[in-house]
Amino acid sequence: MLSVANLQAAYGESRVLFDVHLEIADGEVVTLMGRNGMGKTTTVRCIMGLLAPQGGSIRFEGRDVAGLTPERIARLGAGLVPEGRQVFPTLRVRENLVATAANRLGRADPWTLERVYGLFPRLKERAGQMAGTLSGGEQQMLAIGRALMTNPRLLILDEATEGLAPVIRREIWHCIEHLKAAGQSILLIDKNLAVLKRLADRHYIVEKGRTVWTGSGADMDRDAERVHGYVGL
Structure with a gap:
């Protein structure tokens, strides 16, 4: 690859x-x-x-x-979760997720808002909140969700x-394990x-x-x- x-x-x-x-x-x-x-x-x-x-x-x-x-x-x-997260601070959580969303490669089971919310329920709770007001851990979840919404190879x-x-780290590692299991x-x-x-x-x-x-x-x-x-x- x-x-x-x-x-x-x-x-x-x-x-x-x-x-x-x-x-x-x-x-x-x-x-x-x-x-x-x-x-x-x-x-x-x-x-x-x-x-x-x-x-x-x-x-x-x-x-x-x-x-x-x-x-x-x-x-x-190629989808990137950059160092420092770099979410769009003046956009709401949902807007961050859909801003660059695409399924250009025609994935049969594409990442959608509901799939990302299922992976990170906290993002659904804060869907209308400005990204710049999220905690560091929540911003990292958002950055991962935003990258997944591009359906990257x-x-x-x-x-x-x-x-x-530590509790947020465990959640991120669990997410990565889930992604690995999905291929x-x-x-x-x-x-x-x-x-x-x-x-x-x-x-x-x-x-x-x-x-x-x-x-x-x-x-x-x-x-x-x-x-x-x-x-x-």
Whole structure:
């Protein structure tokens, strides 16, 4: 589904990515891990067309998408839950959910308002509330719901539970488990190593803009000291 190879990127004269690679097959949950500032979000920005790569390749559903606009990549089926949520604060919850809703790929069981409300009942309770007045956890639920309403082939969650209360984190993890069981392909960035190890099919770690480790949860256990050295946990 997604193949990233030898990805290189920079902000102006400052090179951030030197050699990032990762792959996600249909129906897989894959993590991208590493300490802050190592290139995780920059990798996501390149995948989503928010930053033009300077080298390497990004193939999505067999198509080279490097350099395409974010709109075109989204139309191909990539959905992003960005770091910091970035909901539309002056729109109501329901308006956030329907603003970018689409089923361009003709999914037989598309995500609808009622399906999202079933996943996050709190959003239904606050359907008429301005998004900017929601708690951080509620905004994260809304950001996930908004991405699901685009009916993506690949869902990307950047810092899925960062800064959230433990009870909200558990709710978000439950949501991700539900999506995995339904066959949703997911690229997941987070720092909760124990949950990620259990939940994901495969893991990639980036260090100073390079992919330095990849493996399964079992591989992570066998190589625990090295993994902990990279992720700083």
